Amino acid sequence: xxxxxxxxxxxxxxxxxxxxxxxxxxxxxxxxxxxxxxxxxxxxxxxxxxxxxxxxxxxxxxxxxxxxxxxxxxxxxxxxxxxxxxxxxxxxxxxxxxxxxxxxxxxxxxxxxx
Amino acid sequence: xxxxxxxxxxxxxxxxxxxxxxxxxxxxxxxxxxxxxxxxxxxxxxxxxxxxxxxxxxxxxxxxxxxxxxxxxxxxxxxxxxxxxxxxxxxxxxxxxxxxxxxxxxxxxxxx
Numbered sequence: 548x549x550x551x552x553x554x555x556x557x558x559x560x561x562x563x564x565x566x567x568x569x570x571x572x573x574x575x576x577x578x579x580x581x582x583x584x585x586x587x588x589x590x591x592x593x594x595x596x597x598x599x600x601x602x603x604x605x606x607x608x609x610x611x612x613x614x615x616x617x618x619x620x621x622x623x624x625x626x627x628x629x630x631x632x633x634x635x636x637x638x639x640x641x642x643x644x645x646x647x648x649x650x651x652x653x654x655x656x657x658x659x660x661x
Numbered sequence: 662x663x664x665x666x667x668x669x670x671x672x673x674x675x676x677x678x679x680x681x682x683x684x685x686x687x688x689x690x691x692x693x694x695x696x697x698x699x700x701x702x703x704x705x706x707x708x709x710x711x712x713x714x715x716x717x718x719x720x721x722x723x724x725x726x727x728x729x730x731x732x733x734x735x736x737x738x739x740x741x742x743x744x745x746x747x748x749x750x751x752x753x754x755x756x757x758x759x760x761x762x763x764x765x766x767x768x769x770x771x772x773x
Contacts, residue, residue, distance in 0.1 A: 590764035653703035
């Protein structure tokens with residue numbers, strides 16, 4: 548079985564401050580890990596993904612995440628928050644190889660304070 | 662333009678009245694999936710399909726049916742909707758590796 552835990556359903560940061568959204572996963576086999584963003588009244592959009600190789604992955608809009616196997620974590624960061632980053636962010640995991648279902652976290656709403 | 666379309670976008674119905682939400686993708690993707698999104702619960706997978714005529718249950722399949730007769734279409738069927746199926750529904754598709762899922766715009770369903 549696989550699962551995803553996102554710590555903090557709501558996170559507030561000041562504009563220009565560091566963004567850190569936490570994601571921990573459990574998986575019995577090497578996982579593929581994803582971060583998606585959902586803007587109000589829209590569908591989900593892929594921010595970045597980890598499959599294999601380099602553990603630090605860069606995505607769109609200046610976001611990046613680091614896969615840490617020892618900590619079973621895949622936290623999302625951005626050095627400087629912009630007002631346009633206000634959205635809901637979802638971490639997701641699937642098992643590598645084969646056809647398996649996708650498991651999403653419960654989401655973290657990011658508020659950016661001017 | 663690569664896209665996933667869903668219809669209808671908004672639907673209000675009554676308990677027990679069968680309904681179908683359509684989903685279509687134009688990317689020749691093998692993998693398609695349905696999710697429901699509820700506050701505080703994130704997205705939960707209802708059903709997924711690995712290819713034509715191949716479907717399997719996700720985490721919350723009760724009360725839903727799907728079919729995959731054509732590669733591009735993956736309709737979600739609620740035979741007898743109940744108020745606890747009031748939710749925001751998303752369809753998604755990806756190639757076989759499932760590395761990037763493309764999501765539809767969502768269907769907001771209200772069952773009274």
